[in-house]
Structure formats: structure tokens, C-alpha cells
């Protein structure tokens with residue numbers, strides 16, 4: 001049913017088992033999930049990724065995992081899917097721009113990959129890198145007003161190992177469409193969406209906090225942690241509420257209150273005990 | 282200078298101004314129709330809000346272009362300037378209403394907080410307030426009764442242009458090519474206004490100098 005929206009020729013069924021990770025809210029329609037995307041590698045307009053990602057080739061694909069690990073490895077994405085059968089996780093997705101969706105992802109916990117490479121005791125952070133392919137990603141050719149490539153993101157190792165932290169390889173039971181970060185992307189549901197780095201080719205463990213792309217571009221607006229927090233405004237808007245995408249036209253859409261840690265406080269608040277969340281936004 | 286005359290026969294002139302209002306407001310009507318019927322994409326409220334802001338900038342530029350177009354190309358479109366300015370005002374007013382009613386759902390504390398705290402909203406709000414002043418004095422009665430003061434008041438359009446440029450420039454994470462083009466055009470209009478007295482003086486001198 002979604003083939004019309006998933007532009008990827010790889011959009012095919014993905015066997016995923018149900019999991020206990022779900023939220024009791026209406027799913028955002030797949031049309032909206034696959035046509036309203038921030039993925040600047042394909043362009044800065046939210047319609048660009050769906051329109052301009054047709055030539056992107058998400059197979060064959062490997063992910064290099066290196067840095068402070070005992071067993072650095074390069075994984076083939078299909079081998080990973082075989083080794084760690086995807087499960088379905090319905091997560092809220094809160095964009096830093098004050099809109100949100102509810103998305104059924106299919107994927108496996110990042111912790112499984114980390115366990116496989118055996119992080120050293122000195123490793124404190126995990127850095128991620130998106131592929132650079134200007135011939136397939138028109139936004140990477142922009143000479144002006146874009147971001148420096150590759151897009152990089154980072155997590156603390158304990159955040160990366162949290163059971164909620166997912167490497168998604170599909171959504172709505174099909175392989176990930178190009179515009180959503182094919183073939184593999186990060187999903188960290190208690191953080192703003194820009195932490196969810198797409199089309200990952202490299203994961204590096206380190207003892208230094210990575211400088212993520214948006215923090216480098218505008219450190220006054222975007223930090224390293226980027227935990228969803230209704231009490232800390234973005235400089236240009238309040239984060240107290242959000243527009244839920246996919247509720248229809250002007251008059252049927254409504255604002256929802258934004259929840260601390262996007263509703264995942266029980267699972268993750270303890271990661272930040274004693275930290276000033278206003279200073280570490 | 283040979284002016285290219287674009288003038289219509291006199292009896293069509295009032296109709297052409299009314300036609301401009303209709304054509305000018307058509308984009309807003311069409312976009313509203315799409316949004317009200319659920320055909321404006323995933324985030325219709327934000328899409329409509331930004332659409333109206335962009336058309337406000339377009340009509341602001343057209344309003345500001347009337348004078349340089351007459352000076353430099355000889356086309357006299359003065360007759361349409363009031364309509365262009367008012368259409369710009371209508372777009373800004375709708376932009377604000379969509380922000381306040383559909384986007385912020387009339388949460389007055391949030392709106393007030395935005396206006397008092399966020400520089401890009403402050404510039405936008407300043408633009409709106411000045412546009413209201415110009416719109417309510419855009420009638421013939423005000424022009425006649427205010428005299429010189431009217432001319433001074435309506436020079437605020439250049440301050441509005443500066444506010445709009447700042448508002449637009451500060452409204453996004455990083456500048457896009459489209460933004461830079463519109464902002465450069467606004468700056469060009471403001472600079473032209475500063476340069477215009479010099480241009481006019483040179484022309485007058487050239488006219489007075491005896492031909493050799």
C-alpha cells in the first residue's frame with residue numbers, strides 16, 4: 001500500500017515482530033511520514049527529500065564501526081537485519097520545529113551492534129556519520145545556505161545503550177524509504193528529531209563528545225543533548241506545545257502539550273540526574 | 282526620456298485597480314481553499330502561514346518598485362500603488378491571524394511571550410503596526426487633510442521594508458538562496474530611495490545645461 005509513497009525501489013515487505021514499545025496514540029498516516037521530511041542532503045524544503053531522492057541507492061550498504069572498540073567491524077546492512085531480526089516500535093517523533101508524529105518503526109536496538117564490537121572501558125561517546133554522495137543527494141551540491149557534509153551526530157555511550165535507542169531499517173512494515181534515511185537510521189525518541197541521523201555509514205566510539213552538525217552550525221539554537229523539554233524554549237518559539245502532523249486540514253488539527261523527554265521520562269530521566277537541563281539543552 | 286505608456290483608456294482604469302485586488306488576493310484564497318479541504322500537505326497551518334508571509338514580501342516589493350520603475354523605465358504605475366500596498370497589508374494581517382488563530386490557537390500568553398521575547402517576531406510585529414497606520418491613512422481624505430505629514434508618515438514603508446527583511450532573515454535556521462534574493466531586493470529598494478534625490482538632481486542639471 002505504501003509503495004506509491006516509498007520512492008525507494010527497495011521498499012519491500014520487512015518481517016518485523018511486534019514489541020511492547022508502543023504508544024496509545026493515532027499513527028501518523030504513511031503519506032505524511034514519507035512526504036514531510038527534514039533531510040537536507042536532498043534539499044531544504046520538506047517536500048524535497050520525497051521528490052529528489054529517487055536516484056539514491058541504499059544497496060549495497062555497509063556500516064563501519066570503529067574507534068575505541070575491541071573488535072572494529074564493517075557490517076553489511078542485510079547481514080545486520082538477519083542477525084538482529086527487526087521488531088516494530090511505535091514511537092512519538094518530536095521535531096525541534098515544534099511538530100510531531102507517531103511512527104511505527106522497524107529496527108533493532110543500537111546496543112546489539114555496540115555489544116558486537118565490544119566498546120573499550122575508555123569509550124564514553126558514540127559518533128555517527130551520514131553518507132556523502134553528491135551525485136545521488138542533490139542537497140549536498142548546494143554551494144550556499146546548506147550544511148557542511150557529512151552530517152554528524154553523537155550520543156553519550158549510556159544514551160546509545162538505552163533500550164529505547166533504535167537503528168531503524170523500516171517503517172510501516174516496509175524497508176525504509178530513501179527520504180526517511182534508507183537503509184538505516186538512528187531513532188532516539190526522547191530527543192529532538194535532528195538527533196536521528198539518517199543513511200548511516202560510520203559509527204565511531206570515542207572518549208570525546210562529538211560536535212554534532214546542528215550544534216556546529218548554530219550553537220545558540222541547537223545543543224548536544226537536544227532532549228525534548230517543554231520547559232526550555234527554542235530561541236524562536238516555545239517548546240511547550242506541538243502541532244501533531246496528519247490530523248487533517250486547518251480546522252481539525254490541534255496542538256498537543258509536549259511532554260518532558262517526549263513522554264519517555266520513566267525510561268531515560270535517570271540518565272540526566274543532577275544535570276542542568278537548561279544549560280545542557 | 283521617452284516614456285513607454287502603459288496607460289489604459291481612462292474608462293477601464295478603475296476596473297483595472299479592482300482587478301488587481303482580485304488577482305492579488307487570489308493566491309491566498311486558493312491556498313485557504315486547499316487548507317480548509319485538507320489538501321495542503323502534512324502541516325497545512327504552517328504551510329499557509331509561511332505562504333502568506335512570502336506573498337506579503339512580494340507585494341511589499343511591488344509597492345516599493347513603483348517609483349524606481351517610473352524613474353528608470355518611464356512606466357507610470359502610480360495608480361496601482363495604493364492597491365499594491367493594501368494587498369501587502371492584507372497578506373501581513375492574514376499571516377498574523379493564521380499565526381495567532383490557527384497556529385497558536387489563540388493562546389494569548391504564548392503570543393505575548395513571542396512578541397516580547399523573540400527578535401524576529403518583534404520586527405514582524407513592528408512591521409504590522411506600521412502597516413496598520415499606513416492602511417488606515419491610505420484614503421483620499423487622509424491624504425488631503427494630513428498634507429505634508431502624510432508624505433512623512435508614508436515614508437515608513439522603508440522602515441517596514443527593513444523590518445520585513447530582518448524578520449525574514451531571522452526566521453530560519455540557515456539562510457536559503459530564496460531568502461537571500463528577496464532580502465537583497467528589499468535592500469536594493471531601500472538604497473534606491475536614498476540614492477533617488479541624487480539621481481533627480483543630476484537629471485535636473487542635465488536638463489538645465491544648454492545642449493552643445
Ligand code: HEM
Pocket residue numbers: 330331332333334335336337338341373376377380396402404405406407408409441444445448449452453
Ligand atoms: C511586515 C510584516 C511581515 C512580513 C512581511 C512577514 C513575512 C514573513 C516571511 C516571508 C516569513 C517566512 C516565510 C517562509 O519561510 O517561507 C515569515 C515567517 C513567520 N512570520 Fe512573518 N511577516 C510579517 C509579520 C509577522 C508578524 C506580525 C508575526 C506574528 C506576530 C509573524 C510571525 C511569523 C512566524 C511565526 C513565522 C514562521 C517562522 C517559522 O515557523 O519558520 N510575522 N514572515
